[in-house]
Amino acid sequence: MSEKWLTTKVAENRHWTDALFSLRVEAAQLNFQAGQFVRIALDIEGQRVARAFSFVNPPQEPALEFYGVIVPEGPLSPRLAKLRPGDDLYVAGNPAGFLVLAEVPDAETLWLISTGTGLAPFLSILRTQTPWQRFKNIVVVHAVRHAMELTYREVIQSTKARYVSFVSRETAAGSLAGRIPAAIADGSLEKAAGVALSPETSHVMLCGNPQMLRDAAAALAARGMRKHRRRAPGHITVESFW
Ligand SMILES: Cc1cc2nc3c(=O)[nH]c(=O)nc-3n(C[C@H](O)[C@H](O)[C@H](O)COP(=O)(O)OP(=O)(O)OC[C@H]3O[C@@H](n4cnc5c(N)ncnc54)[C@H](O)[C@@H]3O)c2cc1C
Ligand SMILES: NC(=O)c1ccc[n+]([C@@H]2O[C@H](COP(=O)([O-])OP(=O)(O)OC[C@H]3O[C@@H](n4cnc5c(N)ncnc54)[C@H](OP(=O)(O)O)[C@@H]3O)[C@@H](O)[C@H]2O)c1
Numbered sequence: 252m253s254e255k256w257l258t259t260k261v262a263e264n265r266h267w268t269d270a271l272f273s274l275r276v277e278a279a280q281l282n283f284q285a286g287q288f289v290r291i292a293l294d295i296e297g298q299r300v301a302r303a304f305s306f307v308n309p310p311q312e313p314a315l316e317f318y319g320v321i322v323p324e325g326p327l328s329p330r331l332a333k334l335r336p337g338d339d340l341y342v343a344g345n346p347a348g349f350l351v352l353a354e355v356p357d358a359e360t361l362w363l364i365s366t367g368t369g370l371a372p373f374l375s376i377l378r379t380q381t382p383w384q385r386f387k388n389i390v391v392v393h394a395v396r397h398a399m400e401l402t403y404r405e406v407i408q409s410t411k412a413r414y415v416s417f418v419s420r421e422t423a424a425g426s427l428a429g430r431i432p433a434a435i436a437d438g439s440l441e442k443a444a445g446v447a448l449s450p451e452t453s454h455v456m457l458c459g460n461p462q463m464l465r466d467a468a469a470a471l472a473a474r475g476m477r478k479h480r481r482r483a484p485g486h487i488t489v490e491s492f493w
Contacts, residue, residue, distance in 0.1 A: 278313035283346035369459020432466035
């Protein structure tokens with residue numbers, strides 16, 4: 252069956268650093284839940300090349316926004332970074348994904364933990380009403396290599412979320428050093444957040460680097476937390492970006 256593609260026009264391509272960019276495209280009629288992704292595509296040498304991208308915008312906003320990093324050897328991301336206002340971008344008609352609050356059981360504290368562009372789906376979730384109605388505390392954790400990659404801080408800080416950042420490859424005031432799994436294991440993450448990270452109080456959503464997902468899930472397992480499944484409720488929901 253051939254896929255249904257919407258043709259959208261780029262409205263803005265913001266470059267945060269040499270590698271990080273945010274694409275805004277004009278409204279396309281799409282139904283999705285905050286936290287979901289959609290395939291976006293360009294035609295490259297006669298072939299439609301498509302990749303999954305999480306929505307940054309909440310569903311109620313008409314313009315779509317995607318947050319990307321240039322993977323230098325990748326076929327699509329360097330070309331997305333070069334798009335200019337007025338260029339075409341193809342967007343698939345079928346958003347999907349399970350990193351959504353409808354799949355998350357009730358808890359006192361919701362942890363939204365990401366590396367790199369894995370922050371994207373959480374930005375959409377944060378800008379909907381649901382998390383603020385359902386959870387007493389929301390903690391946003393964002394880990395990057397360099398401080399200048401701590402993007403969208405003003406969006407996060409405009410909400411009531413607690414914000415904990417990690418910068419792993421330089422010293423950065425106000426950010427933790429090292430990696431998320433080690434900080435889960437030694438208690439420094441919950442100390443920085445000021446709330447407990449426990450199976451009794453917390454649900455954790457993880458997104459980004461697949462090795463971080465595995466290492467963080469192992470550190471959470473050592474605290475008695477397990478993957479959430481519809482038939483076997485747990486405390487961890489994950490989405491891997493590759
Ligand atoms: C469900 C889902 C949602 C996604 N949402 C986003 C998103 O919102 N933003 C985004 O930038 N990417 C996202 N991705 C990854 C995206 O689909 C592409 O893989 C990425 O843009 C690179 O595309 P490429 O064709 O240049 O290289 P690819 O051939 O797709 O990837 C080459 C390699 O680059 C690395 N890589 C891929 N994506 C990333 C990344 N995001 N950060 C760091 N390293 C990476 C991996 O090592 C991968 O093997 C998502 C992937 C999935 C499965
Ligand atoms: N970020 C850049 O400056 C940059 C520039 C140009 C191109 N790129 C391309 O983008 C890709 C990488 O992007 P990225 O920097 O956003 O993603 P990343 O490599 O996943 O790094 C993001 C954060 O995740 C951490 N991390 C990595 N593995 C982890 C694990 N197992 N457990 C816990 N934390 C872990 C990293 O810590 P560590 O630092 O300890 O690994 C870093 O703090 C590469 O393909 C690269 O070529 C990146």
